[in-house]
Amino acid sequence: MDYQFKTIEKKWQQFWASNQTFKVNNTSDKPKYYVLDMFPYPSGAGLHVGHPLGYIASDVFSRYKRLRGYNVLHPMGYDSFGLPAEQYAIQTGQHPAITTETNIKRYREQLDNIGFSFDWSREIRTSDPSYYKWTQWIFMQLFNSFYNTDSDKAESVDQLIWIFETKGSKGIEAVCDEDVLEFTAEEWHHFSEEQKETELLKYRLAYLRESTVNWCPALGTVLANDEVKDGVSERGGYPVIQKKMMQWSMRITAYAERLLQGLDTVDWPEPLVEMQRNWIGKSIGASVKFALADGSDSIEVFTTRVDTIYGVSFLVLAPEHDLVPIITTNVQRAQVENYIEQTKKKSERDRMADTKTVTGAFTGSYAMHPLTGKQVPIWIADYVLAGYGTGAVMAVPSGDQRDYLFAKQFHLPIIKILDIQEIDEEADSRKEGVYINSELINGLSYQEAVSKLVSVLEERGIGKAKVNYRMRDAIFGRQRYWGEPVPVYFKDGLPKLIKENELPLLLPEVDKYLPTESGEPPLGRATNWKYQGGYEYELSTMPGWAGSSWYWYRYMDSHNSEAFASKEAIDYWQAVDLYIGGSEHATGHLLYSRFWNKFLKDIGKVKEEEPFQKLINQGMIQGRSNFVYRVLDEHGAGTNTFVSLGLKDQYKTTALHVDVNIVNNDILHLEKFRLSRPEYAEAKFILEDGKYVCGHEVEKMSKSKFNVVNPDDIIEQYGADTLRMYEMFLGPLEQSKPWNTNGIEGVHKFLRKFWRLFHDASSNFSVSDEIPTKAELKSLHKIIRKVEDDIERFSFNTSVSSFMICVNELTDLRCNKRAILQDLVIVLSPYAPHICEELWVLLGNEPGSLSYTSYPVFNPDYLIEDEFEYPISFNGKMRLKLNLSLSLEGIEIEQAVLANEDVQRYLDGKTPKKVIVVKGKIVNIVV
């Protein structure tokens, strides 16, 4: 029989499903191995060929690990809460749950077509109440916890209450808001219930806080940064301003140091670790208080360069800083208010990105320099961000470039503070030389100055050494419908948890998925949605990252109704051994997940400090768009004539995207093009060599660019095994690359050639039991070792090439020996499981046993060589090759090479200056 991939693939997919071949138990004699993919958001567009890349890699790896004797957990599910379904609901009125269900069905069909070895009995969906019940439960634990910096872990708020009751707030070691009260145990007892709750909220890990959001007054809603383009809403183009709002937040900053330390213990790509380090942004410095000149208040700044304090010539506050309205003088008020208005229109990213234009406003007030007592003016500027540090900086123009530009722009003094500083053109941030113009530290070096200053500041109570993190607490509320409801109601304006046995708090029905007329989130539309019939529920929902911050535990025990996963399951599976996903999650999902994981560990629910031991980023598959060129007439209007790429320069044209699915190797299928749209029915073409050649460009894969390639179409034409191998063949897993179906023929041909090894000229199955030759064994053992090495270092593309080489060799050797082919089937099976299952059974093995057989043992004896073809180079340029025995040592090789007449011809009578011999590698002759 020919290679009938359609029949074979359907057959084995059904076999795996009905026999539950990949169902895995939470107990086994084998060592465990947990392979996890970042689960997908089921979008309406379905899977495109970019999505399965990581899944195929992890599937190859999982299948390989099974062959290596591991009990492999390899699950899949859906991150099914999210904005797109809600946008669609807004437009169509369709309930997001229905859209989501449809999309998931489609995803599942598409995933099934590819032949993954997932254990589908463990499937999860974050939007399913049986799942989000536990997301809400974790929220409740966070609400009920505070971070004890003494024990360095989260502890129960009951514990905190006990401390307050017995000792008051004095000496409390906890991460909390800045405005906490100081009180004695006695005072605490006299607090009203309301005062107590207000105070406790300042310590809870899930708490309410005022934070800035993109507010679109016209739409009456908060927008994601994604939905804001150039300061206006993407939908409708309405103005967007920055507005403060009470929001649920997560005190992730409490975990900053542990999140940083943990990075040293995981096996992640270094760039990703670096991104997380930068995100956490630990900086060691000092906080310094600058008293206002009138003595009414003080401004606290954080600086990493306390040594430059004598170079301070002004202070800069973020425009949002609380003190700004208070200290602004009447003379300056109009100017300051105007500046604040301007700032509100800019997003934080715009403010950071624009370093060219220097803007700011003078408040009219002055602060006192804490050491010299001199007056320094207080300005506001948008390069200072309210959310970072204290929202105020001491400006040192001689040492900081932004301060330098600011000082130049507004004619503020620039004070030189180090003898080596060169500040004619720009700021000089070096820490070398000795200090000048710096009273206490004149003549000292950097190290000496820092320690002296810190002790002086501490002594005088105006500053102290401080560690600052760039990372901010994570906003946890979304003014959206399609997310987990927050299990909180309000009593007397204070948040209270619902009872645990009332979980899940179900998402209520609403008439529309829009904010209410009064600007409340969509949940405000739910009728009769009140706790115990009277209390207001929290109307915002949880963010997208809530459900994905713990999901790997749910897979361990996905049907458990008593706990998010049983203790036994958690103890057995421990951490994820291999996690594959995109690097776009570097600082979002991966940081929040680590945070929740650490929290769950603190409260004794899980064992691991770090949830993902090894992590691999798969690159993004970009689209490869094709273009046709429409000829323009003399008025610049489009005609119905299209000119081929090579001739387009002779005409005035516009490029139009054309569906890549009607283009083959950049040649347009003319009939399909005419049929693609009514207006193209009569299209005329100017061809080159009888063909229409399309232009191409690499862009994001998206519907609007007509460059989306659906895996189903590829599978229909070539089969799942071809798709799997081709995705791996495309290039290194970690690298981003454009999808181009052009090369797929080669992989498909390979599989057919592989199939033919097992069949005679008339397509009958035919293998022999003869003893293999040395050459055949060499070919087999090369591939056994190569695939082993490649999979262990996640270099899947090079394996595919090697398979091709191996099959080419065996074809040349006319090898159809069972002793070779049976092992080759096992080695190839992680990549192309369907064809291998079929051949495995044809070879006389038990159906389904291939997945759990053993990977062949590599024997190096078959690869030993006694000769090597040495490349002989002259001055590093390879000129010829010489076959020499590998038993020869350096000097013998040199003699043999120099004795060669071709070498002598190249030398042309000259004596070589030097001969470099690397045994088994190369000979280089320097002339």
Add this chain to the structure above:
RNA sequence: GCCUAGGUGGUGGAACUGGUAGACACGCAGGACUUAAAAUCCUGUUCGCCUUAAAGCGAGUGCGGGUUCGAUUCCCGCCCUAGGUACCA
């Protein structure tokens, strides 16, 4: 702007630890088989120069420099592209 990664033939890529640049494929060109097509197989294919041919010469891994007997690989500077930048997931 900042953080991170990448740039090698017409195309995807290989070269794993500083040692033969372009493996393996696609495409293209030529050929075999076939009534024909599909399928399959064979040969060639980095560019330029020279040559009837064999062979030979020169350049070449984004650009400019450096280290080295030898650099796609290491160092310095620059250009371009992609991802992230806290409410897309």
